[in-house]
Amino acid sequence: MDLVGKAVDLCAPHIGYIKNLKRSFEQLNEEAAILYSKKEDMECEINRDRIRKRPKSECQDWLKRVDEVHNKVDAIKEEYSQEAERCQTRWFPDIQSHWKLSQCIVEMTNQISKLTEEYTKFEGVVVVDALPHIVEAKPVLIIEEGTSTKRTLQKILNNVGDPRKHKIGIWGMGGVGKTTVMRLLNNLEEIKQMFEIVIWVTVSKHCSIKMLQTEIAQRLSLKFSYNDSDERVASILFQTLTNMKFLLLIDDLWAKVDLHDIGVPSPNQEKGSKVVLTTRYRDVCHKMGTDEEIRVEPFSEKEAWDLFREKVGEVADSPSIQPLAKRVVGECGGLPLAIAVIGASLRKEDNVHVWKNAVQELSSPDTSDIYDMEEQVFRRLKFSFDRLEDDNVRNCFLYAALYPEDHKINIFELIEYWRAEGLINSGLTLEAARNKGHAILRRIVDSSLLLKNDESIYEVSMHDVIRDLALRITSRKESGCRFLVRAKKMIEEPPKNEEWENVNRMSLMENKISSLPKRPNCPTLLTLLLQRNWRLKTIPESFFDQMYALKVLDLSLTRIESLPHSICHLVNLRGLFLRACNYLRTLPPEIGVLTTIEVLDVQNTQINSLPTEIGQLTCLKVLKVSFPMKRDENKEDVMISGGIISWLSQLEQLSIVLGFDNPDFGQYGNKWGKCAKSVMNDVSCLTRLVSLEFWFPRMEYLKCFLQGSDPWKKGIITSFNFIVGQHRGSTTEWFGCLQERERRNRMLTLCGYDSITSASIVVLSHANTFTLFGQKSVHSLREFGMQNMSGLISCNIAGCNAMGVVMDGNQLTEAALPNLEELYVSYMLNLRSIWEGSFPPGSLNCLKTLELLKCEKLKNIFSREIIHRLSNLEKLRVESCSELEEVISEEEIGVEFNCVLPKLRHLKLSQLPALRSIFKGHQLLKWSSLEEISVLSCHNLKRLPVSISTAPKLRRINCERKWWNELEWDDNGMKVQLQQLCRLKNKSGTL
Structure with a gap:
């Protein structure tokens, strides 16, 4: 009887799951509806003022998790519907299927309840002040005065x-x-x-x-x-x-x-x-x-000549060339675009015959058969296109027209496309090919056919008239390379079947296409760009049947769930880009047939294991993969089987990263831990590797890699991102955007270790970006050896509760962190000071950004000693440091101390209840570069040590109305002057 009772006790929960399936499903829907309502409320609050406010990072994370839950609930609903249909056709229900579904519903309901409960802590604090960019600068030629x-x-x-x-x-x-x-x-x-x-x-x-x-x-x-x-x-x-x-x-x-x-x-x-x-x-x-x-009138003769001469150089003044040069300028019709482009194409040209030919071509009405637009403009601009040194460079230029109009083109992506399509010699190493790509890009930019972006050295753009020229050239049958470009046209239907024929490159990126033709006939297609078509969920099984020549395929940021079996026909494919296909769960076995692939990017998908057929891609040079660590995934799946990576002997760049949506780190982190060692051993065998991103769950794995990898020991690996230890967040969260990672290309993240090891010191000495997360015994960065951190440009310290001071300058003989540009310090429960002691000259001389968050015991930030070292600081953000009383220590400021932080542009102080002064003295400090001040929830701060005269570039003060009205002033006239710059908010955040 006892045995029967025990059996009943063991089975009761399972029987309950089966019995209560319908009721559980109804409860799931009810809880989900409440959660979605909360999500909508939060989004409304965020959207209310996206310009002056930004969502808190915790809120963004919550919204992301709600979206993921939404997708899972939809899947459960579909499964429940299918189960209900099956029950209608059977005498008895499938007990096992009922049980699994009911258990899944109960677990999801609990997860939803936790998210709903979590929402309550956000109420009233969904957004914080943003530092908005009033203007997004545009690349433009420098124009002289008087023109x-x-x-x-x-x-x-x-x-x-x-x-x-x-x-x-x-x-x-x-x-x-x-x-x-x-x-x-x-x-x-x-x-x-x-x-x-x-x-x-x-x-x-x-x-x-x-x-x-x-x-x-x-x-x-x-x-x-x-x-x-x-x-x-x-x-x-x-x-x-x-x-x-x-x-x-x-x-x-x-x-x-x-x-x-x-x-x-x-x-x-x-x-x-x-x-x-x-x-x-x-x-x-x-x-x-x-x-x-x-x-807008054409340039005068003098203006046209001055601009042309600037582009061509001093050779334009040569007695034998100047008359011809002036005739060329005359043929440009005073159009600055034509003058700049043609001038750039003839720069430093000293051959008189070339100049005579230029005059002849530009003055002949038959030089171009481009029609149906402004003929005179295109005839002149095509001359510069024809002047590019060879067909390969011309094709590289034309390729940029595949992007939408006015698009900021990422140069790394563009060069990756060039390389994959074969416009750059495939026999070159990855680094050599990229260097070649940059050289080609430089020649095109120097010809003024592409524009550099003043805001980012990693982006270029194309003038709309130049793009029209490129598209007109590539639309003709006789051009030798036909394009079909409908990028960012918001179209919902793909091109008709007949439009796919005889096309060499097709760009349909950034549209609303939800379906594709079943079997387009396009045997000459080389590049197909379909990225950012968010509505695209499926690809017809026979879609790739007639694409034998295809070399570049980009399906990134679509909602595809799988790749069709016809992908096996892409026997010449060299670049397959599937970034952020958030619904893609598997790669088909047919992937192994694509032996010509050199670049495979499957980061940020739902793929939880690589098929063994990946090992057949022996030409692969770049592999980027990330694994989502999901609660509902199969725990038995092996992410990467042993031996697969070692077969890829041509690999030069390897990125393996992980992400988590589950707080139960141990269970899911251990899954990677089971295969990490064998994968790491395989990686150590790669002799051509120059770039590696890898999570080492244990320090001994890193040590073994450093000892066993020839590329590391020989210094061949020049770019790395190593994460070591039990990190509980996404391993991708520390990675910046593509352009930032070009600078921060040697990254080390240490998570939760009690001691400093020789292996971590070896890597740190080569790193330029360092993250220290949850370290339990380190009291100061100095313990890592200042000489080992001299190359750092960015440092992020979080949750290191033994740390009392970030940087200890006592008895230092050499400059500390001389190249550091960014310092982020957060969640440091026992931090009493950022810096202590006297620092040698050159210390912290490059620091531009300092951000402090949740440093509860911090009393002040700057002493007189340290503030003079920070002459290049541009941004200071201090948030939620509950005991902070001063920004600048009062007792160490003398009367002569007047000019402070000369390059500081943005000052943000938020949720600092104990803050009483930026500087306690009554003198006004000089802020020669300060543009914006934000003060929020600093109710005990009673004075601002600024005025219109001491902060001449100040353009905005963001603050609460009540706080502003209670400020104390020596001269009320200063308040009147500064109030013109204020964006005053009520406590609720409304204006």
């Missing part, structure tokens, strides 16, 4: 500043400089002072309302559902912009658009918002209701 462009710019600026003018139209023929003058306007310092935000929108010929709404929403950091109607999006945009003073810059308008349909409020005198547009046709200005139309 017609400068005069036109000043005329536009005068109209923008005129309260009677609300819409200004700029018009003129293509290539005359409309976009240039608009970019110059966008970048003006005066514009920053006049508006809260400047929004740049490029329209293009076949623009739609949805495209314009998307561009504006992205600038405002607003997110919408795919299913949101144009009217709903317009309503949200309208609400967001109504209370803002904005400048909307609309470039390249071809026809009238209704701003109200888009969601843009009519600019009026009350708020001072403005709209400036460029167009080739004055009639468009009239139809848009502009208050002023300004024509």
Whole structure:
């Protein structure tokens, strides 16, 4: 009887699962509805003011986890529906299936309840102050004073500043400089002072309302559902912009658009918002209701010559060349784009015969058969295209036209495409090929056919007229390489079957395509770019049947769940990009047939194990993979079987990273731990490896790798990201964007170790980025040896509760952290000081960013000694340090101390209840570069040591109205002056 009772006790939970399936499912739906409602509330709060506010990182993480739960709930609902259908066709239910489903439902309901409970701690603190970019700078040529462009710019600026003018139209023929003058306007310092935000929108010929709404929403950091109607999006945009003073810059308008349909409020005198547009046709200005139309005229003869000479160089002054050069300038028709591009193509050319040929080609009406646009512009610009040194460079230039208009093109991605398609010699090593790509890119940029981005050295862009030229060239049958480009056109249907024929490169990126043709006939297709089609879920089984020549396939950021078996026909494929395909769970066995692949990128997918067939890809040079550590995954799956990696003997770049959505780290981390050692041993056998990202769950694994890897011992590995220990977050969260990782390309993260080992010191001495997470025994960074950290440019310290001081300068003889640019310190329960002691000259001399979060025992930040070392600090952010009393220590500041942090641009102080002073003295400090101050929940801070005269570049103060009204001033006139710069908020965050 006891045995029966025990059996009943053991079975009871399982019987309960089966018996209560329907009730559990109903409860799941109820809990999910509550959670989704909370999510919607949070998103509304976030979207209310995306310009001046940003969501807290904890909220972003919560929203991400809710989205993941949403997907799982949808899957459970589908499975429940299928189970219900099966029950109707059977005499008896499938007990095992019922039990598994019911258990899954109960676990998911518990997970949802926890997320709902977690939401309560966010109420009222969903967002914090942001430091917004009022303007996103645009790349533009430098224009000398006294030119017609400068005069036109000043005329536009005068109209923008005129309260009677609300819409200004700029018009003129293509290539005359409309976009240039608009970019110059966008970048003006005066514009920053006049508006809260400047929004740049490029329209293009076949623009739609949805495209314009998307561009504006992205600038405002607003997110919408795919299913949101144009009217709903317009309503949200309208609400967001109504209370803002904005400048909307609309470039390249071809026809009238209704701003109200888009969601843009009519600019009026009350708020001072403005709209400036460029167009080739004055009639468009009239139809848009502009208050002023300004024509951009061609350059005068002198201006044209000065610009041309600047581009060509001193050779233009040669007696034998100058007459020819002036004839070339005359053929450019005063169009600055043509002058700059043609001049760049003839730079330092000293052969008279080449100049004579240039005159002949430019003056002949038969030099180009490009038609149907502005013939004279294209005829001149095509001359520069033809002047590129060979077909390979010309093809590399044309490839950039596959991106959307006005797109910021990431140069690493572009060069990766070039290499995969064979435009760069495939026999070169990865590094040599990339160097070759940069050299080609430099030649194209030097020819002014691509523009450098002033904001980022890792991006280029293409002038819209130049892009029109490239697309016109590649649309002709006789061009030798036909393109079909419909990038970012918001199309929902793919090209028709007949359009796929005879195309060499096709770009359909950034659209709303949800389906693809079943079996397109495109045997000549070399590149197919389908990334960022969020609605694309499935690929027809026979889709790749006729794509034998395909070399580059990008399906990144789509919702595909699998690849069709017809992928086996891509026998010439060299680059397969599947980044962030969040629904992709497996790679088919047919992947092993693609033996020509050199680049395979499957990061941020749902793939939890690599098929053994990957080992057959013996030409693979780049492998990037990440594994999601999910609660519902099969615990028995082996992520990477032993031996697979060692078969890939040509690998030069390997990235294996992991992500977690589960707080139960141990169970899921151990899964990687079981195979990490064998994979690490395989990696040690790779003799060509130059770049490696890897998580070593144990320090001894790192030690074995350092001892066993020839590329490491020989210094061949020049780029690495090593994570060592039991890290509980995503191993990708420390990785910056692609462009930042180019600089931070030697990264070490140590997690939770009690002691400092020789292996970690060896890696640290080669690193430029260091993260210390949860270290339990380290009292100061100095224990790692300052000489081992001299190459660091970024340092992140979190949760190291034994640490009392970050940097101890006592008795140092050499400069400490001389190259460090960023220092992030967070969740340090016992930290009493950031720095102590006297530091040698050169210490911390490059520090630009300092951010402190949740350092509860910190009393002050800067002493007089250290603050003089931080002459390059640009950003200071201090948040949630509950005992912080001072920013600058009062007792160590003398009367002569006046100029402080000369390059500081952004100062943000948030949730500092004990803060009483930035500097306790009554003198005003000089802040020669300070642009923005944000103060939030610092109720005991009673004085601001700034004035208009001591902070001449200050343009904004973000603070609470009550706090501002209670500030103490020696001179009330200073308050009146500074109040003009204030963005005052009520306690709730509203204006």
